Amino acid sequence: MNNKLQLSKALTTGLLISLIISGCNDNTQTTEPASIQKPAESIVEIQVAQPTQADKGVQYYGLEQNLQRFSPLTQINDGNVQTLRPSWVLSLGDNRGQQTQPLIINGIMYATTHNATYAVDAKSGRQLWKTKIEYPPDTVTCCGITNRGATWHEGVLYRVTLDNHIQAINPENGSIIWEKVAADVKEGFSMTSAPLIANGTMITGIAGGEFGVRAFLDGWDPKTGEHLWRFYTVAGPDEKGGDTWEGDDWKRGGAPTWLIGSYDKELDIVYWGVGNAAPWNAAMHPGDNLYTESVIAIKPKTGELVWHYQFTPNDGFDYDGVNDPILADIEIDGKLRKIMMQANRNGYFYVLDRETGELLKANQFVDKVTWADGIDMKTGRPIVAERVKNMLKTGEPTEIWPAAFGGKNLAPMAYSPTTGLAYANTFNVGWKYTPVEQEYKPGVFYIGMSFEWLLPEGPKGFLRAIDPLTGEYKWQFPTEVPMNGGVLVTEGNVVFSGAQTGELYAFNAETGEKLWEFRTGSGIIAPPITYQIDGKQYIAVASGIGGVYNNFSGDVNLKNINPGGSIWVFELGDGGNTSTISANTIKPPVIEVAEAPVDDKSKWSDTVKHGAELYEQTCSHCHGVEMKTSGTTFDLRTFPKGEKERFVTAVVDGKGSMPAWGDKLTAEEVSDIYEYVIH
Numbered sequence: 178m179n180n181k182l183q184l185s186k187a188l189t190t191g192l193l194i195s196l197i198i199s200g201c202n203d204n205t206q207t208t209e210p211a212s213i214q215k216p217a218e219s220i221v222e223i224q225v226a227q228p229t230q231a232d233k234g235v236q237y238y239g240l241e242q243n244l245q246r247f248s249p250l251t252q253i254n255d256g257n258v259q260t261l262r263p264s265w266v267l268s269l270g271d272n273r274g275q276q277t278q279p280l281i282i283n284g285i286m287y288a289t290t291h292n293a294t295y296a297v298d299a300k301s302g303r304q305l306w307k308t309k310i311e312y313p314p315d316t317v318t319c320c321g322i323t324n325r326g327a328t329w330h331e332g333v334l335y336r337v338t339l340d341n342h343i344q345a346i347n348p349e350n351g352s353i354i355w356e357k358v359a360a361d362v363k364e365g366f367s368m369t370s371a372p373l374i375a376n377g378t379m380i381t382g383i384a385g386g387e388f389g390v391r392a393f394l395d396g397w398d399p400k401t402g403e404h405l406w407r408f409y410t411v412a413g414p415d416e417k418g419g420d421t422w423e424g425d426d427w428k429r430g431g432a433p434t435w436l437i438g439s440y441d442k443e444l445d446i447v448y449w450g451v452g453n454a455a456p457w458n459a460a461m462h463p464g465d466n467l468y469t470e471s472v473i474a475i476k477p478k479t480g481e482l483v484w485h486y487q488f489t490p491n492d493g494f495d496y497d498g499v500n501d502p503i504l505a506d507i508e509i510d511g512k513l514r515k516i517m518m519q520a521n522r523n524g525y526f527y528v529l530d531r532e533t534g535e536l537l538k539a540n541q542f543v544d545k546v547t548w549a550d551g552i553d554m555k556t557g558r559p560i561v562a563e564r565v566k567n568m569l570k571t572g573e574p575t576e577i578w579p580a581a582f583g584g585k586n587l588a589p590m591a592y593s594p595t596t597g598l599a600y601a602n603t604f605n606v607g608w609k610y611t612p613v614e615q616e617y618k619p620g621v622f623y624i625g626m627s628f629e630w631l632l633p634e635g636p637k638g639f640l641r642a643i644d645p646l647t648g649e650y651k652w653q654f655p656t657e658v659p660m661n662g663g664v665l666v667t668e669g670n671v672v673f674s675g676a677q678t679g680e681l682y683a684f685n686a687e688t689g690e691k692l693w694e695f696r697t698g699s700g701i702i703a704p705p706i707t708y709q710i711d712g713k714q715y716i717a718v719a720s721g722i723g724g725v726y727n728n729f730s731g732d733v734n735l736k737n738i739n740p741g742g743s744i745w746v747f748e749l750g751d752g753g754n755t756s757t758i759s760a761n762t763i764k765p766p767v768i769e770v771a772e773a774p775v776d777d778k779s780k781w782s783d784t785v786k787h788g789a790e791l792y793e794q795t796c797s798h799c800h801g802v803e804m805k806t807s808g809t810t811f812d813l814r815t816f817p818k819g820e821k822e823r824f825v826t827a828v829v830d831g832k833g834s835m836p837a838w839g840d841k842l843t844a845e846e847v848s849d850i851y852e853y854v855i856h
């Protein structure tokens with residue numbers, strides 16, 4: 178799912194690879210000066226500050242195009258990280274969830290929100306410019322009112338917008354050099370992730386898997402914006418793989434490509450994760466459904482498919498396949514292999530040979546997986562559990578782990594070639610799943626199922642240090658609310674990761690010992706970065722609650738976390754421990770609440786039942802499943818009985834940032850939802 182559920186939606190020789198990919202030596206700056214080979218109107222003069230030897234910027238989403246999120250910087254390390262203190266904070270002036278990973282180019286930080294691009298002096302936090310994006314009032318996106326960051330290439334900044342514009346931006350002043358449109362937002366498409374530039378071609382993915390789109394990857398010329406190619410991630414009837422769909426299912430097959438891929442410059446191959454089949458209900462799209470829930474290896478110049486591997490054929494649980502495909506070179510059975518690894522939402526950690534697509538390892542990395550009994554290493558296919566086959570036959574509500582959040586959600590993980598471990602924010606949440614038939618309607622959540630979360634008492638997530646070859650963890654850090662921002666690991670033996678309750682944590686990468694924490698102003702759902710300017714190392718992270726878990730889980734542990742986007746940057750202090758006291762250490766006072774009366778569904782009238790069904794399809798992704806919201810949208814359980822007119826007006830015409838539903842729901846349907854809301 179796009180940000181799914183938004184239901185939204187983290188080797189010694191690996192180091193070598195990362196250097197090759199970045200095309201530069203560890204001790205030189207990763208940034209490139211402005212290129213001269215550009216059309217006249219896009220020539221950009223950049224003031225390049227003379228870097229000191231050890232300075233290092235952040236040129237790519239993922240730090241390098243292998244997406245390892247590993248930094249060779251060591252000034253901040255496991256011996257001094259406890260003295261880390263804020264260096265500067267900048268408000269972004271935006272209350273949406275912040276998932277941006279800033280870039281650091283020539284001493285300037287470039288960051289994004291869904292509706293603005295920012296340039297900030299990375300040493301002082303002074304904003305240099307900000308360019309706003311205006312959206313048409315009827316822009317509706319499923320889940321991802323967010324943006325994950327920009328891309329830098331030869332002196333130009335690139336980003337995408339929710340309504341599918343791709344912008345080439347002058348980094349000097351934020352002006353637009355060119356702008357292209359990839360798809361129509363009214364058809365359910367949206368864009369949320371940074372483009373990837375590989376072998377001179379810019380590649381963009383697309384979101385919309387919950388709106389029954391047929392998704393794709395696009396190739397563009399970064400200099401001119403010329404459209405070069407399109408690869409449909411749902412194979413059409415006349416294409417290879419087209420026989421994995423029945424009838425017209427492919428027309429609304431989903432397969433969104435809403436995160437960014439990785440790139441191996443030497444092999445000249447791009448690796449990109451492909452998302453869920455639409456609708457979620459697997460019985461509604463029999464067949465393997467290529468290339469949903471797969472990783473595809475493509476040639477960047479042409480979009481030609483080199484190989485594919487499908488993680489979850491005929492998926493019914495929104496396990497997506499979009500999670501970060503990390504590239505590394507590791508020794509397996511005495512042989513150095515070029516591999517791609519992914520911690521998939523379906524609960525298995527995959528290692529593939531990235532030259533051929535051969536499956537090398539597939540091991541469970543979370544405690545509970547009930548949809549499958551393992552992966553058959555001969556065929557590469559999951560051994561689907563009897564309970565799932567039975568559920569699809571009978572339509573009976575069935576307990577499934579993991580839920581749509583997955584074993585790991587979109588938060589990018591990190592891989593350290595030094596420790597050989599992958600560090601991932603993992604989830605411990607299941608759901609009770611009921612398949613239902615659903616008719617497609619444009620702009621309405623098209624998922625074909627209803628569900629209830631199974632949120633366990635105690636930890637609902639763990640930061641885990643995982644052995645990629647076994648799926649086992651060397652250490653873990655449990656949290657009441659799953660962490661879902663992403664991870665950074667450094668050669669200084671420190672792992673950084675932020676919590677949705679606001680803390681940024683630092684751990685010893687080898688042992689998992691918690692070394693430091695600091696509570697930022699809101700919840701963290703973005704990956705931290707590190708950079709060095711004028712000989713001084715900094716840690717930076719965006720703070721600002723939102724995103725799939727906050728919007729959909731109804732987790733009451735988030736009710737005291739306020740929205741409000743900002744960028745936090747830290748530097749070493751003169752000594753002394755600067756950790757703030759953890760929200761996990763001080764428990765809030767327990768307030769006795771009367772047991773809520775049991776809501777007996779068998780006593781519901783047909784109207785209420787119908788309203789509930791419509792509610793889950795059209796309203797739950799903002800107002801919470803069964804109206805359980807963690808507090809960032811209007812709590813419909815508090816909607817006053819008897820104010821039906823107010824309800825109907827708000828729903829039909831829209832209100833504030835809520836879209837209008839008048840052209841999607843009939844008066845009778847709105848009335849039935851009202852009966853459900855006040856029942």
Ligand code: HEC
Nearest residue numbers: 795796799810811823824827828832833834835836838850
């Ligand atoms: C894209 C997210 C989104 C979706 C989908 C959504 N809402 Fe809302 N809704 C909101 C937001 C945000 C508000 C608060 C609006 C404000 O006051 O600015 C809101 C407010 C409301 C209100 C309160 C209006 C008032 O009088 O204060 C009602 C009633 C409501 N929504 C009903 C629904 C129903 C019914 C659906 C499904 C048909 C729905 N919403 C779908 C985001 C959404």
